[in-house]
Amino acid sequence: MPALEPAPPLLADLGPALEPESGAVLGAPGHLYSAPGPAPGEGSPPATLLEPQSASESPTPSSGTVKNQSLEEMPDITTFPPRLLAEQLTLTDAELFKKVELYECLGSIWGQRAKEGNEHVAPTVHATITHFNRLTNCVTTSCLGNHGMRARDRARVVEHWIKVARECLSLNNFSSVHAIVSALRSNPIHRLHKTWAAVSSKSTKHLKQLCKKDTAVKRDLLIKAGSFKVATQERNPQRAQMKLRRQNKGVVPFLGDFLTELHRLDTAIPDDLDGNSNKRRKEVRVLQEMQLLQVAAMNYRLRPLEKFVTYFPRMKQLSDKESYKLSCQLEPESQ
Numbered sequence: 001m002p003a004l005e006p007a008p009p010l011l012a013d014l015g016p017a018l019e020p021e022s023g024a025v026l027g028a029p030g031h032l033y034s035a036p037g038p039a040p041g042e043g044s045p046p047a048t049l050l051e052p053q054s055a056s057e058s059p060t061p062s063s064g065t066v067k068n069q070s071l072e073e074m075p076d077i078t079t080f081p082p083r084l085l086a087e088q089l090t091l092t093d094a095e096l097f098k099k100v101e102l103y104e105c106l107g108s109i110w111g112q113r114a115k116e117g118n119e120h121v122a123p124t125v126h127a128t129i130t131h132f133n134r135l136t137n138c139v140t141t142s143c144l145g146n147h148g149m150r151a152r153d154r155a156r157v158v159e160h161w162i163k164v165a166r167e168c169l170s171l172n173n174f175s176s177v178h179a180i181v182s183a184l185r186s187n188p189i190h191r192l193h194k195t196w197a198a199v200s201s202k203s204t205k206h207l208k209q210l211c212k213k214d215t216a217v218k219r220d221l222l223i224k225a226g227s228f229k230v231a232t233q234e235r236n237p238q239r240a241q242m243k244l245r246r247q248n249k250g251v252v253p254f255l256g257d258f259l260t261e262l263h264r265l266d267t268a269i270p271d272d273l274d275g276n277s278n279k280r281r282k283e284v285r286v287l288q289e290m291q292l293l294q295v296a297a298m299n300y301r302l303r304p305l306e307k308f309v310t311y312f313p314r315m316k317q318l319s320d321k322e323s324y325k326l327s328c329q330l331e332p333e334s335q
Contacts, residue, residue, distance in 0.1 A: 077142045082160065087171065088302075088304065090302060096127055097293070098294050105287070106262055106266065138315045143158050143195075161183070162206050163203075168180070173251075181210050192330065258289075262283060265282050
């Protein structure tokens with residue numbers, strides 16, 4: 001039996017980390033949201049706070065042409081079986097989530113990152129979000145492909161990612177599920193009507209199911225489900241962690257849900273004496289939930305595949321404007 005990894009330290013004393021300093025206002029300019037386009041027959045889900053970036057205007061198609069590349073230069077993600085790809089993504093997500101320093105997620109800490117000179121703030125949270133955004137970007141870029149691909153070729157890539165997302169869901173990797181679904185519902189992909197027409201009805205049905213699951217499995221529901229409910233009801237933190245370790249059930253949540261909740265607490269509750277005490281109590285509860293999920297993330301027993309480890313960082317990525325521009329070139333609005 002493999003040796004168990006050490007559990008994260010107990011939340012016995014968060015000290016100054018819980019002292020409110022300054023928090024970014026949820027929805028303020030300069031914050032990136034996962035605001036995907038609607039799946040077929042569905043409306044758009046609410047946006048989720050992810051990471052600060054420079055505010056940019058909505059991309060518009062240009063008369064220029066995105067530099068065409070040969071098929072050999074484009075990443076062929078379909079060479080990886082869906083289950084294998086899901087396991088490799090889950091391994092990366094779990095390792096990043098386990099390393100997240102909980103105090104970095106506080107609104108008073110994470111909210112400082114947009115200030116000049118604070119780029120170093122919350123490095124473990126930043127690493128997790130960087131991977132999430134990279135995966136979303138890679139899904140979008142691989143589905144677009146290039147001018148040498150036909151609509152049915154792009155449809156096969158879309159179907160492949162839907163299969164990967166389903167495998168991620170079976171592994172309780174809600175972070176990658178959200179990243180893949182967000183990419184498939186983004187404007188550059190959602191507007192490709194010819195591509196979606198070539199996607200099988202079975203895959204379209206599976207995507208709709210994934211969208212519903214992705215919307216439903218949020219922080220509060222995840223914590224209240226199954227073994228996690230039992231653990232959160234345990235008053236002794238050590239016994240709660242042991243119960244989760246015995247479950248042998250791994251899980252990786254979408255970190256953005258917790259960041260959003262902690263930002264909400266930091267901005268919604270006043271910093272007067274009574275409000276500060278109430279804020280600290282609620283923040284500690286959220287961090288304790290995260291800590292239990294970090295323990296659950298230790299239950300995965302997956303091995304890295306060298307081919308994927310070297311391949312994924314090299315996958316081509318397009319900026320948001322480049323993706324939308326290429327999408328409009330592949331399927332102009334007039335068509």
